[in-house]
Amino acid sequence: MDAAPEFDVVVRRRTDPVDRVAVLELVRADGLPFPAWEPGAHLDLLAGDDLVRQYSLCGDPADAGTWRIAVLREQDGRGGSAWAHEHLVDGAVVRARGPWNHFAMADARAYRFIAGGIGITPLLPMLAVAEASGTPWSLDYCGRSRATMAFLDELARFGDRVRVHASDAGTRMDLGTVAPAPGELVFACGPHGLLDELDARAAAWAPGTLHVERFEAREQGEPVLHESFEVELAASGVTVTVPPDRSILDVIEEETDAFVISSCREGTCGTCETPVLEGEVDHRDSILTPEEQEANDRMMICCSRSACPKLVLDL
Ligand code: FES
Structure with a gap:
């Protein structure tokens, strides 16, 4: 997936309408309008290298000057929501990236x-x-x-x-x-x-x-393959071996120069979506519909694996 724009945002107004939910109105620190977005989109808040969290945009898409999100303080979370509740007060500045959208509306009766x-x-x-x-x-x-x-x-x-x-x-x-x-x-x-x-x-x-x-990764059963498989990156021709205990994303990041943007690393945000050119995918994400998984033309490389000895990715 192409990189989304990144910018500093300022909390213009925070309200806490009920216990454990903070509603944040964000504006760009540089005063520019936000990129256009459609219902279903989310942003990443980049609170640190290991603290990237996704929040749905819940304001008005026609208001290019303001993005609105709501953050639930998780009881047993991984720290992102607690950080947001403690730090994102009126006037706070945080790095943001987006928008992404894997939940777009379709026409319906x-x-x-x-x-x-x-x-x-x-x-x-x-x-x-x-x-x-x-x-x-x-x-x-x-x-x-x-x-x-x-x-x-x-x-x-x-x-x-x-x-x-x-x-x-x-x-x-x-x-x-x-x-x-x-x-x-x-x-x-x-x-x-x-x-x-x-x-x-x-x-x-x-x-x-x-x-x-x-917002939470779906429970997954056993992978199709319990052994290593190969992944070829079509752009460079480089082939890497992915062992059973590591993700495709981890191996590509550590062993190649390919740039893959990622965020949740558990198959819920869609940031690492990668086109598949050859091979059968063992889909283990929580985003693609059964029909999209069946199409076998893209995959989330942070969590999905191969169902055959070799995949070729458009990377
Ligand atoms: S990084 Fe979120 S789906 Fe892969």
């Missing part, structure tokens, strides 16, 4: 949006697009309690098109009721339990109906 907790963020700009286009839509917004749901006030204007499911109020969502009509697309983001169940149910829907964005 109707949209069903399903959000779990902070998974509401990539969906917020989609609601606005659906609303503006006159396309029928509804949102199921799920959370442990209303007190943890940061955007209830903002969504109130949509009336009964937004259904709120608070587990502590006994209104937990029944995913078994989701039955997309022909031409209706489902966009969902939230914890892996919710998305895994939707994934399972989507097997009975028309192909391409379900679109999900995962």
Whole structure:
């Protein structure tokens, strides 16, 4: 994937609408407009070499002067959200990169949006697009309690098109009721339990109906190959050997001059997406749809592996 622009951003305004959620309005430190983006996009915050985190853009795509993100302080996180909560106060400056988008909207006759907790963020700009286009839509917004749901006030204007499911109020969502009509697309983001169940149910829907964005890597089974395999980089002709205990990305970074941009290194952000020229991929990412994986023309080299002795990558 091509490198996205990088710039310093300033926190123009921070609000904490509910406990553990900080909503940040960012502007560029150089005063320039941000690159254009579409609903579903995210940015990387670069808090340090080992502290790169992705956050969905949840503001207005038409406002080129402001990017908005929301950061949930994870209880058992890897440190990125705690860092953000402690450091990203009004006036703070941080390096950012983006936008990326692996969760783009597609045209549909109707949209069903399903959000779990902070998974509401990539969906917020989609609601606005659906609303503006006159396309029928509804949102199921799920959370442990209303007190943890940061955007209830903002969504109130949509009336009964937004259904709120608070587990502590006994209104937990029944995913078994989701039955997309022909031409209706489902966009969902939230914890892996919710998305895994939707994934399972989507097997009975028309192909391409379900679109999900995962913040957590999906559980993966055993790799297809338990032995080393080769990866040829087409641009240089260099071939490397990837042992079972290392990723393609790690080996390429350490043994070649090829430049691959990466971020999450666990198959959730899409930054390391690489075109595949030859060979069969063992897809182990949490981004590509089953149809996209089946196409076998690109892969996330931070986590996916080879299902055959040799892959040729367009690198
Ligand atoms: S670096 Fe995020 S998917 Fe590979």
